[in-house]
Amino acid sequence: MKPFKIDHVQKSEYPILVEVWEASVRATHDFLKEEDIVYFKPLILNTYLDAVELRCARDGKGNILGFSGVADNNLEMLFIHPDSRGMGIGRKLLDHAIDKLQVQKVDVNEQNEQALGFYEHYGFEVVGRSALDASGKPYPILHMKLKNI
Numbered sequence: 057m058k059p060f061k062i063d064h065v066q067k068s069e070y071p072i073l074v075e076v077w078e079a080s081v082r083a084t085h086d087f088l089k090e091e092d093i094v095y096f097k098p099l100i101l102n103t104y105l106d107a108v109e110l111r112c113a114r115d116g117k118g119n120i121l122g123f124s125g126v127a128d129n130n131l132e133m134l135f136i137h138p139d140s141r142g143m144g145i146g147r148k149l150l151d152h153a154i155d156k157l158q159v160q161k162v163d164v165n166e167q168n169e170q171a172l173g174f175y176e177h178y179g180f181e182v183v184g185r186s187a188l189d190a191s192g193k194p195y196p197i198l199h200m201k202l203k204n205i
Contacts, residue, residue, distance in 0.1 A: 059115070059116055060113045060114060060115050060116075060121055060143070060145060060148070061113070061114055062111050062112070062113055062148060062149065062152045063111065063112055063113075063114050064110070064111065064112075065110040065111065065112050065120075065123060069112075069120065070101055070105050071101065072120050073100075073105060073110070073112070073120065073123050073135075074097060074100050074101045074105075076120060076121075076122060076123060076135055076136075076137045077097075077100055077133075077135045078093065078097060079137050079138055079139075080122075080135040080136055080137060080138060081093060081096075081135070082138075083138035083141075084138075084168060084170055084171070085165065085167075085168060087165070087167040087168075087195065088195075092193065095191075096191075104125070104132070104133070105125065107125075107127060107132070108125030108126055108127045108132045108133065109125065109126045109127065109157060110123060110124070110125050111123065111124050111126075111149060111152055111153070111157075112124075113136075113140075113145045113148060113149055120137075121136065121137055121140035121143070121145055122134070122135060122136035122137060122140060122145045122146065122149060123135060123149070124149040124150070124152070124153050126153050126157040126159055129157075129158050129159055129160045129161060130159065130160075130161045130162065130163070131150070131153050131159045131161070131162040132163075134146060134149055134150065134153075134162075134171075136149075146174060147178070150178055154202070159202075160201055160202050161199065161200065161201045161202075162175055162180060162200050162201075163197045163198065163199055163200070164197065164198045164200060165189070165195050165196070165197060165198075166185070166195070166196035166197065166198050167195065167196070172198065175200050176200075179202050179203050179204075180200040180201060180202055180203070181200060181201065181203050182198045182199070182200050183199055183200065183201050184198075184199035185197065185198055185199065186199070
């Protein structure tokens, strides 16, 4: 397993985060339509990244392998480049978000069974459901929180 570290993100690195986001979404969100990815991409770059506290996982050369975004004790985003999956990056970013940024909640696309299983494995449970996502699109969202909170 390659070594990596959790680090802060510079605004100048946002385009790299969007590349990681798009690669990750294409690998894991097969329920999204192409027009949805095109719709969300500028929102990620120009709005969503500024709305969260960002952390990334970097390899030994400083390359970003994945990232997380937190706001109000909620994990708003966690994306790992498909080439870096299975290396423990998601777990490390989640552990950091829980331990250092006090994350207690996460919202997950209902159709994203991999993410749902990942969060359940790390102690989250479903506590609610919304029929539409935050943009009003027909992608149901499961609201999860850490057990025992």
